Amino acid sequence: MPRDITDLVSEHIKSLSAKQPTPPKTEDAIRLDKGELPYPPSPIVVQAIAQAASTINRYPEILGGSLREKLAVYTGVNPNQIIINNGSDDSIELILKVFVQPGDEVILPIPTFFIYDFATKSVGGIPINVHRTEDFGLDVEAILAKVTPRTKVLFIANPNNPTANLVPREILVEILNRIDCLVVVDECYYEFCQETIIDLLDSYPHLIILRSLSKSFGLAGIRVGYGIASETIIDYLYRAAQLFPVNKLALVAGNAALDDQAYIIANIEQIHREKQQLISKLQQLGFVVYPSATNFIFVSSKPLGITSRDLLEFLKTKNVFLADFGLKQGLDDGYFRISVGTTRENQVLLEKLSDAIASL
Numbered sequence: 001m002p003r004d005i006t007d008l009v010s011e012h013i014k015s016l017s018a019k020q021p022t023p024p025k026t027e028d029a030i031r032l033d034k035g036e037l038p039y040p041p042s043p044i045v046v047q048a049i050a051q052a053a054s055t056i057n058r059y060p061e062i063l064g065g066s067l068r069e070k071l072a073v074y075t076g077v078n079p080n081q082i083i084i085n086n087g088s089d090d091s092i093e094l095i096l097k098v099f100v101q102p103g104d105e106v107i108l109p110i111p112t113f114f115i116y117d118f119a120t121k122s123v124g125g126i127p128i129n130v131h132r133t134e135d136f137g138l139d140v141e142a143i144l145a146k147v148t149p150r151t152k153v154l155f156i157a158n159p160n161n162p163t164a165n166l167v168p169r170e171i172l173v174e175i176l177n178r179i180d181c182l183v184v185v186d187e188c189y190y191e192f193c194q195e196t197i198i199d200l201l202d203s204y205p206h207l208i209i210l211r212s213l214s215k216s217f218g219l220a221g222i223r224v225g226y227g228i229a230s231e232t233i234i235d236y237l238y239r240a241a242q243l244f245p246v247n248k249l250a251l252v253a254g255n256a257a258l259d260d261q262a263y264i265i266a267n268i269e270q271i272h273r274e275k276q277q278l279i280s281k282l283q284q285l286g287f288v289v290y291p292s293a294t295n296f297i298f299v300s301s302k303p304l305g306i307t308s309r310d311l312l313e314f315l316k317t318k319n320v321f322l323a324d325f326g327l328k329q330g331l332d333d334g335y336f337r338i339s340v341g342t343t344r345e346n347q348v349l350l351e352k353l354s355d356a357i358a359s360l
């Protein structure tokens with residue numbers, strides 16, 4: 001008689017929640033809930049994927065091949081300081097797999113990107129939440145007060161998701177000077193703000209920087225992220241990584257996307273223009289809008305006396321989707337996140353928000 005399967009599952013996996021499929025959306029849905037770029041990838045990327053499709057009977061290059069060299073040039077580091085992953089989510093999991101054993105602690109300044117919490121728990125680590133300040137900055141003393149001999153990693157998304165704000169460089173330097181565990185600075189939205197601390201890598205051997213091609217490069221669906229750190233850290237990460245962590249079409253897409261910087265820059269400029277317009281219209285409607293260094297906007301509906309839950313449920317009935325952060329990670333019931341969409345998508349959103357305010 002085989003043993004009960006549940007008895008065989010690791011205890012820390014049993015406590016993870018089941019994933020729910022998101023209900024299918026119609027073609028004309030306005031999807032501003034996932035921080036995605038609303039524009040398609042560069043035609044050069046599409047062409048490169050189509051050309052490479054006939055070669056997928058062969059495995060991809062180990063260690064990412066020429067994409068690693070290209071990312072090294074793009075970021076100004078040595079290729080041995082780069083690891084390419086199946087999206088940044090994969091980089092996050094790999095770091096935790098290498099550095100965190102069951103019972104170890106991982107500090108998370110909340111609210112922040114939810115995958116840090118999930119991935120920590122998935123390796124048996126313990127997330128230690130530290131509240132951000134009122135304006136979503138980092139509370140350095142509160143973070144340092146949580147450090148124990150079991151603290152292995154501190155995650156800082158910069159700019160942060162969902163709050164969209166950027167922590168000043170001097171705060172990051174102070175943290176790096178005063179903490180001895182691994183510090184992961186996630187620069188997933190770097191291209192939108194152009195703020196980086198890559199230049200500090202040589203001075204701080206406990207620093208890892210994460211980047212992604214999902215957002216500004218518009219490759220969310222094919223999954224390419226990368227980490228930048230000392231050669232020692234990258235060596236350990238690659239030891240634990242799968243032999244072929246990134247599929248061949250993703251490597252080709254990443255290569256082609258980096259070759260078409262002009263397309264990326266034009267998209268980023270367009271997002272910035274759309275964002276400014278969206279922010280001023282949201283403010284006119286009475287929302288509180290927080291400073292944004294990303295392609296999304298963090299908003300409070302509190303002054304309107306409407307909960308984010310009610311607002312977003314109303315929008316859903318109009319086929320418009322935003323991300324609700326009400327009552328999550330220590331926030332009150334009035335917070336939500338809007339990814340900047342196309343001109344038309346943003347217009348429809350604003351119309352539906354006015355309707356919501358009038359009817360709720």
Ligand SMILES: Cc1ncc(COP(=O)(O)O)c(C=O)c1O
Nearest residue numbers: 087088089157161188212214225
């Ligand atoms: C801060 C942050 N890091 C990482 C990711 C994940 O990026 P990827 O699509 O490369 O897995 C996201 C996605 O929303 C994010 O907001």
